[in-house]
Structures are given as C-alpha cells and as structure tokens.
Amino acid sequence: MSGTLYVVATPIGHLGDISERALATLRQADLIAAEDTRHCQQLLNHYGISTPVTALHDHNERARVDGILDRLRAGSDVALVSDAGTPLINDPGFLLVRAAHEAGIRVSPVPGPCAAIAALSAAGLATDRFAFEGFPPRTSSARRRFFEGLRDEPRTLVFYESCHRLLPCLEDLAATFPPQRRLVIAKELTKVHERFIISEVAGAALRFRDHPDRLKGEFVLVLEGAPRDKTGLSAEQRRVLDLLLEECSLKTAVSLAEKITGARKKLLYQAALERQKPGT
Structure with missing residues (x-):
C-alpha cells in the first residue's frame, strides 16, 4: 500500500x-x-x-x-x-x-x-464572503492594473505584502480605490510586535511614511469590499446586467449575467425587473 x-x-x-x-x-x-x-x-x-x-x-x-x-x-x-x-x-x-x-x-x-485567516478573523471587516489575492504584482504599473480589476469587488479582499514593498503598495491602493474604503493592516501576526493598524485607504501610507520604524516584519492587508446597491449586486455585476439587458431579453440577460458574474439568479432577476419599471 x-x-x-x-x-x-x-x-x-x-x-x-x-x-x-x-x-x-x-x-x-x-x-x-x-x-x-x-x-x-x-x-x-x-x-x-x-x-x-x-x-x-x-x-x-x-x-x-x-x-x-x-x-x-x-x-x-x-x-x-x-x-x-x-x-x-x-x-x-x-x-x-x-x-x-x-x-x-x-x-x-x-x-x-494561516496568516490570511488569522488577519481576517481579527480585522473587524465582513467575513461572510472574502477573496484571498496573495501578493500584488511587484511593479507599480502592474500593481495598479491589478487593483483596478478589483475595485468593484464586493467581497473583503486579503493580500500579503513584504516590508520592502508595503509603502508603494499602500500608495497604489490610494491611487486606485475610493479614499474612504476601510483598510486593516495586520503586522507580525502572533509575534511579539503584533499590531493591527486600522485606517482608510487614503491615509494608510502616511501611517508608515511618518513612522518608518513600522516598515519591518510581515504584513497582511485586509481591504473592505465595494458597497452593493439596494438589489444586493455589486457595481460590476449591475453594470454587466445593464449591458446585457440592452441587447438581450430579460431571461437571456439574467442567465448570461449569472454565468459571467456569479451573482445569484434571484438578485439579478429582481434587478432586471426593477430596471424595467417606468422612470428607472
């Protein structure tokens, strides 16, 4: 055996x-x-x-x-x-x-x-749905493109980052995501100098630029997801549905949007009906 x-x-x-x-x-x-x-x-x-x-x-x-x-x-x-x-x-x-x-x-x-789960469990952000994205790309241009693709993601986002790239990573986050989006930076989890830095995207880099001594150790970034609209869909899911409704029947648009975005069919159907009401 x-x-x-x-x-x-x-x-x-x-x-x-x-x-x-x-x-x-x-x-x-x-x-x-x-x-x-x-x-x-x-x-x-x-x-x-x-x-x-x-x-x-x-x-x-x-x-x-x-x-x-x-x-x-x-x-x-x-x-x-x-x-x-x-x-x-x-x-x-x-x-x-x-x-x-x-x-x-x-x-x-x-x-x-697991560092990602440990950070998420203590960050104080939504944990019902989350996406682990690992280490962002190394260069700023690639990193910004990477973040732009996640800007409308409704799930809480979890990243790893090294001490050498943390500051430019935070600067690229600020250049890409809405300034008020909540961000939790978990440093040195379970170690002597463990710390959770609670911030918003706009001010996170300043927390380290003004205190370079904090740029030591290993980091997990936990970022609040994009807000959903009243139908429960993310901005990206709603955008896809709206585009499909312009070209397809309601039934076809809902079916395709479900396959493309992964959103629940019931939510998509409700949003499609809402869109067809007079004045919307």
Missing part, C-alpha cells in the same frame, strides 16, 4: 500555535518536504523531532515531485510543510499535491495556522 501525503500547517510566529496532531504527524512521517530546510529544522529542534528533511520550494518542486511520489508509492508517509502557516496558501506544494491525487495517493490535511 502507498503512503500518505500530509499537508501540515505550522506556526506563523508563535511556536505554541502548532497542534498536537501536527507534531505527531511530523514525528511519525518518514520524510518531511520543507520549503526551507533550515527554517524547518529550527521548529523540529525546538520539539525534539528527528525526522529527515528534504527541500521542496518554488525553484525545485517540478524536479522533486517524481522522487517524492516514488517514496509515497513505496509506502512512506511524507509531511509537506512551508516556512510558516498552511502549505500551498501562497506557498509551494501545488504540483506535489495535484500529482499525488492523480497517482491515487492519499492526501490528508493537518489544519492549523
């Missing part, structure tokens, strides 16, 4: 956040595939774990997948870990996990810390 690929979440800062099951899995595994072997070894040493470790990161994952699959097929259990948090959430491991599924090998998650 083949072994199991365990996807193991590890602490994002505070070592006490690792679960008993995660520790047991790391101890019992035959091999740990780690994004950074040195970083992983520090965690293992802290808990007295001696399981062998091999590197699996963005630059070697494609070349290492077949070898790890061979180990799994031979009956070995492999634990996949990233530098911090849950593997594959803006971290390596996707190719390995997909290949394991395709090979009929069991993949089992060992859940735990």
Whole structure:
C-alpha cells in the first residue's frame, strides 16, 4: 500500500500555535518536504523531532515531485510543510499535491495556522464572503492594473505584502480605490510586535511614511469590499446586467449575467425587473 501525503500547517510566529496532531504527524512521517530546510529544522529542534528533511520550494518542486511520489508509492508517509502557516496558501506544494491525487495517493490535511485567516478573523471587516489575492504584482504599473480589476469587488479582499514593498503598495491602493474604503493592516501576526493598524485607504501610507520604524516584519492587508446597491449586486455585476439587458431579453440577460458574474439568479432577476419599471 502507498503512503500518505500530509499537508501540515505550522506556526506563523508563535511556536505554541502548532497542534498536537501536527507534531505527531511530523514525528511519525518518514520524510518531511520543507520549503526551507533550515527554517524547518529550527521548529523540529525546538520539539525534539528527528525526522529527515528534504527541500521542496518554488525553484525545485517540478524536479522533486517524481522522487517524492516514488517514496509515497513505496509506502512512506511524507509531511509537506512551508516556512510558516498552511502549505500551498501562497506557498509551494501545488504540483506535489495535484500529482499525488492523480497517482491515487492519499492526501490528508493537518489544519492549523494561516496568516490570511488569522488577519481576517481579527480585522473587524465582513467575513461572510472574502477573496484571498496573495501578493500584488511587484511593479507599480502592474500593481495598479491589478487593483483596478478589483475595485468593484464586493467581497473583503486579503493580500500579503513584504516590508520592502508595503509603502508603494499602500500608495497604489490610494491611487486606485475610493479614499474612504476601510483598510486593516495586520503586522507580525502572533509575534511579539503584533499590531493591527486600522485606517482608510487614503491615509494608510502616511501611517508608515511618518513612522518608518513600522516598515519591518510581515504584513497582511485586509481591504473592505465595494458597497452593493439596494438589489444586493455589486457595481460590476449591475453594470454587466445593464449591458446585457440592452441587447438581450430579460431571461437571456439574467442567465448570461449569472454565468459571467456569479451573482445569484434571484438578485439579478429582481434587478432586471426593477430596471424595467417606468422612470428607472
């Protein structure tokens, strides 16, 4: 019988956040595939774990997948870990996990810390619907285009950003999104200098430009989604529906808008009927 690929979440800062099951899995595994072997070894040493470790990161994952699959097929259990948090959430491991599924090998998650979810849970913004967008593009022009595509997104948006690009990223947010849109900047989550900076898009950059000492650590940005109209649709969903109604029947426009925007059919139908009332 083949072994199991365990996807193991590890602490994002505070070592006490690792679960008993995660520790047991790391101890019992035959091999740990780690994004950074040195970083992983520090965690293992802290808990007295001696399981062998091999590197699996963005630059070697494609070349290492077949070898790890061979180990799994031979009956070995492999634990996949990233530098911090849950593997594959803006971290390596996707190719390995997909290949394991395709090979009929069991993949089992060992859940735990995730910086995006930790920030969202404590930001004080809507959590019923959200979109994780990872790291924005590196250059300002690409970043602004990226943000422009999200300006009318009604879900709460979650981004990661490095300390080196945080200030220009905040400046590009201010140049793209409405100035009053609420923004929460979570710094150094679960660590000694953890802090939540509550702001609006327009003033966020000033919080760091005037205090350069704050530009240290790791950051998660949680941005309020675009407001919905009285029908419950976002501005973009309403725009698509209006364009389709100009060219199609109500039934066809609603059906196409549902497929294009993902909005609920009931909301689209109500909005279409509202639009057809005299004086609207």
